[in-house]
Amino acid sequence: MILKELLVILCITFVPSYALIACDYNYDENNLYTCRMLIFNPSGGPVASIMGNHLINMTNNDVVQVISAGTTANIPAIICNSFQNLEKVEFVNLGIITLSNNPFLNCNNLAVLNLSNNSITTLYPHLFMNTHMEELYLDYNSLAEVTSDVLVDLNYLKRLSFRGNDQTTITGSAFEHLINLEFLDLSECNLTDLSPGLFDNGLSQLKVLNLADNLLTDIPANTFDDLTALEILALDINEISTLNGDSFKLPGLRALFLDSNKLENLPDNVFGHLQNLEILYLSDNNCSNLPSNIFNPLSSSLTTLGMHSSHIENIKPEWFQSLPNLTILLLEENEIREIPDRTFDSTNLKLLSLYGNQLNELSSRSFGSVKDLSHLDVRNNQMIGIDHHLMNRTTDMKVAMFSDNLCADFDTLSYDLEPDTYMGQLKDCFDNYDRTPFVLETNNSESYEWYNIRPNDRWRDIEFNITARESAHIGLTDSITNQDLLIEIRIGALGNTVFQIIDRGQEKISMPLPNFLHPTEMRTFKIHVALSFITFFRNNEEFPFFGYFITDYFPINFFGMRTQIPPAGSVESAFWSVRRIQT
Template sequence: MKFLVLCLIALIHQSASQSPQASCQFENSIDYTCVLTLTNPNGLNNITEIEVNHMPNRTNDDVVIVRTSIFSTSRNIPSIICDTFRNLRSIDMFRTGLTKIDEDSVSNCKLLELMTVRFNQIADIHPNAFAENAELRTVQLDANNLTSVPENLFENNKKLVEINLSQNGLAVLPKKLLSGLSELRGLFLTHNQISEIYEDTFADATNITSLGLGNNSLTYLPDKIFSSLYNLLDVYLQNNQLMKFNPYWFQNAKSLRALYLSNNGITYFPEDSFVNFYKLRELMLDRNPIQKLPGKIFASLGELTWLDLENCQLVYLDPSLFLSTYNLWMLKLANNDIYELPGGVFGSLKYLATLDMTNNQLQAISSTSFYFHPDLRTVRFGQNQINAVDEKFLDVVNVTQLNMEQNVCADGFWNDDSETKELFRTELRVCFENYIEPPQYCPIGNEYERICELEAQTASLTLENAGIRRDLEGLAARIEQLERLISSSP
């Protein structure tokens, strides 16, 4: 008998310990916040009340934010939350153990604007989960276990500004998922398994400015897939399996400022690839097997500041390649097979601050590749085959950090911010001694052709007054100065 009583007590205690419970600690910030401790490991929806102890002169109607505490656990979102706090604008259930969102989970939160359920295990969402949340602006569903989402999930959420479905297992984006979402600004679908997107998927979402499609399995995109996205600013397509770049994709996105195409399988970019990208500031083409780029491919990119061409199997740089990218300050060309730098190839990059050419096939460095770069402070030539350096190189750049590791004539990484650059001159002495002035090559049609010709005529004149060169601004001033040098020579 005593044994039966003990068992009964144990069962009652176990049942009580498994009963779902909810309680709030309140934060009296600008927005009255309930920090909810939710104990509901079985995902039951039978919680009848939330234990509250309000601050003075506060009621349930004053609560506008519910945020679960780090001690909370629940497989679902109990409807008691919205039944209790009818004026909620934000629900945040980060790392709570959620596995689903039911039809009635947030249906009574009519004023809900922000729904954050990141880093859970949600695998199922009812098609009408957000049907009653007409004020919803932001939905953060990233880092869950979704393999699909209902096509009409956001049908009644016309005010949505941001949707984040990154880090799930989505394979296909429903064709009408974004129907009617004309206010949408940010759509983030990175780190999924998306292999196909329908051509008119974005037809209604005309105001998207930031689009994240990186780290998926895309091999092909329809010609007009982004044709309705006139307001695009940032596009992330890195780490996919795209085999070609189509200039028609972004022909209407004339305000584009960042394009990430890193680590795809693109072998060729047509010369008109970026013809309308007048406002582009960041372009990431690294880790594509490009090998060669057309000379005028960047002709429209006068606002470009960051260009990444690392790991592209590039062998040759056209002398006109960077002619129009005069605002570029970061140029990354590491891990290619570039064997020479043509005369004037970096000539127009007057704001260039960092040049990385690590691990190429360079054998010599000539000052004529650079002309004049007062802002070029960091240069990385490590892991090449350099056996000769033009000493005038140090006169036309203002480098303070120079990497020449694992080269033939020098092996080191040095910092020298002095005006004389004595450290660099000492360490590169052998490189200077090995340098032989090559025949001058002046590329036809290049804006720097006249400068190149004048420099050829004054080859016997050394750049003794580097300070004069540092004061020259613009091509006209430079040509005028060189002509003066010619006329004054014996």
Template sequence: MMEFKVLVLLFAFISSSVSQSIRCNYSLRQNTQYMCNLQIQNPDGLNNFTQVEGFHFPGMNNVFVTAILRNTTGSTTRNVPSVLCSQFPHVTYIDLSYLGIEDVDANAFRGCRNLDWLRLYNNRITSLPDNLFMYNRHLNYFDLERNLLTALPENLFANQLALEALDLNNNPIANLPRGIFRNLFNLQFLYLRNLRISAVNPGWFDNLFNLQFLDMADNQITQTIPANAFRGLFSLESIDLAYCNIRTMNAQWFQTMAHLHYVFMHNNFLEHIPSNPFVNSPSINILDFGSNNLAEVSRLAFANMPNLMVLSLENNQISRLRPQWFEEKPNLDSVYLDFNRINSIPVGIFAPLTGLRSMSLWSNRIRTINRNAFGTMQNLWYLDLDDNQINSVDERFLRDAIRLNYFYFYDNVCASAGFFGFANNITNNIRYFDRCIRNFGFVTERTTEAGSNYNFVEGMNPGMHLEVFTQLEARVALTGFNFVWNPMLEIVFNNDTIRIVRNQDTDVAVIPTQRHFRIDAWNYYRITWARQVISVFEANEDFPFIAYTMQDWYPVNFLGLRAQESEAIWTLEPVQLPPPTPGPNSRNKQEV
């Protein structure tokens, strides 16, 4: 019986020895870096190794080893054996990814006084000791992505003045100590993506004067981000706050970021962009606010961005384009406005964008395309107008598209077509827009501007699409075309009712899209009439806001005076819309 017990113990000892092993297969990279390709079997997380096995190159020994790279094939360990740094004291590069590490002892890297680059990516580490890097003053890069950390000690990086890149992505960290980054004066890259942070502490960034890249995407931030949250980030070039549950934007966040190039705030719940949030960041190249709930965007939201190249506002609730958004942006290359509620493109609004190459307005409510909608189109290469309500197109717009390659026009009212190489055969491709071009003869679209005169084409059964934003009541009056104010019909819109005063000489119908008139909000109406003049004006104004006639024997004119209290877009459109003309097949968008 005694002999059997001895055999069992001996077998257990032999099994343990076999399952626990650590060795290096050495290699020389570019004749400069002597590397240990680590093979380790330590499933029990033992730390009693006295020697890393392996055969050195002739003339080499442990002191020449400068890099340790894990060999994931058949390697596993629950900890970081301290023998690595004690046997290779001059190592500067350590990669221990994908090894199943759960525990890191306080002395794990103590012997690696010259450690510069450390990667513990994709392990199972749940915590780190406070003094882990006390002796690693030269640490420049540290990757802890995809572990199970829930918290970090405040003094973890107290001695890491040389640290330039820190990756904490994809850890269940719910909170970070206020002073955890306080000594990282040279930090340039900070990755905090997909943690469980619910609030932003301004103290995190107080001393990060040299930080260039900040990624905080995929955090469910439930508390309002303070106005001074990013006050210390004077050198920041890129900030990512996408998928962060942000509902309110503060214009003060970016005021100290004079070198900012990239801003990503897509997939949040923003409803408004305030005035001048980036006025101190003239170097911005890419601005992404896609997939929010934006309905109101200040006319100065994108002020002072002469270097802007990409503007993304897709998948929002935007119904109106403002000319100020596109002023003084000669380098703007791509604009994405897909999946909004835009129903008109004001004439000339994109004209300042001389470098525009790509414009996407897929799935909006646009009805008319004017010649100057996109300026001279001298560089426009990609245009997506799919799934709108377009019923009229100026032929000159199509003939001006001398460089247009991809042109998507599927699922519109007057035509449904898509083209690859549109500019290569403009004359032939235009025939698919015959009905759109014919309709443009009695459909026109204008935006009111002070001191401007426009000619309106004549048409049958005219209609007006009215959008008005005002703090007072709005009035639409139908009169005889003369210079004596004598309205025969007046329509009053206010917050109490929509009042229509009719007489025997006028045939007018008003169809509101809302049941009531909303003060300080956009209101939408369609007005159709016969043989009359339309004058629109604000209450208590001395002059008509807009006037025109559809009678053949009078000149067709626009007389405008922009009111201080309101902004409006006026559209003439036909009552009956003819069916679309089928067009050619084209490549699927995903293939482009």
């Protein structure tokens, strides 16, 4: 009978005071002789022996690792008394409540101890004496306090994690004896502030500090000054609203995570002491008012910048013009409508994400001399035009994502294909950009300037801002090669007096709309298409002024614009600004 089945029977059969420990001995994937332990000791009573048969020629002295399952209120002393050469122990999710009576006293070679996901409330002084522990994990327990006399014997410790102890108080001198500590995780601990002196002295070797997912509201000046070896600092998912020029005097820091805080108005010198910073995340803050020169101190080092979900409407080109080593830029889910000329010219961008913004076009002028772009994500924008010069010169493109745009709806995750394969899919975008659809001029013509609407998009709004004297026409059709399926909306017909709907060559509606168009002022006209029903809005009015039902429904996949020749034969032009509104 296997040990797990034995444990189940014992759990059902014996009274709660009964205690059992059994080992299944074997080698793990790293060739460590291991006891896979099943423990049943819910009352925490003494255990007389450990059941199980060793492999041939192996003894308790050969066991270097214990991995446990089951339930116990404590760690029986018999474990370290029996396996005195243990190097690695995992007591995870066993329901441990107490660590009294120094259970590790005879584990002098213990290097890695994982006590995560238990219910430990108290750590006693000198709990870890006589060990040579290098890694200690106490994640997701119920620790009330961490003091220096608990950790005083851990001079060899390199990694320490208290993640998820959400009722813990950490005294100011708790870590003063951890002279070799390199990694410290205090995330998810509900910390509202950092005790004075918490990181003073003792932590001169610390390289990684994780304070994420707490309740910190500010970082007092000089808090981290003594962490001279620190390379990674995580402060994301806190409540931090203010920082100053003395918050981060960390010349060796390589990565700083400040995303998901409440930052809004940062001083221009906040990163002034971070001359070696390579990775910076400011996402999910309000970055709309960042000073133009805020990233200047990072000019020689910064390679990755995250600013997604940061309420950015207007990009400041100066943010990026001092970052020649910037290769990864994440600007997803902002409200960016345009990218000014030469915004990325001074960078070395290889990955750019603009997912979920309000961009109408991509221009090569925004990118300047950038030519090594390999990953581009512009999904879920309002893209009508893309400059073909931009795509032609980015010869290293590997991943390109264009779905949920007006002129393109495809993604490719292996973009290193033959150019004809993917450039053909962007033809509508290239054509639209070349025709400058955003400040489009139409003259007297019988033909329309056509633009693609994404197929299968059942709900859509298209807004037209028009400057014209009269006779501005909008066409809606299934296919630009089949003019039998065509609905015309004529605005300002008959000398700028009426609004007409022509459905497949037949006039269906003619109603007064006097002087709607103006020769020098933009007038707004919006259509909303919902399957076979079209509603019409004017000048940003909340409610439509008219609705039309397509009796013989056909899918509307293209819209077009033209200026019809007036009856008198005079030359007329119309200027259009067009955008698709996501609904």
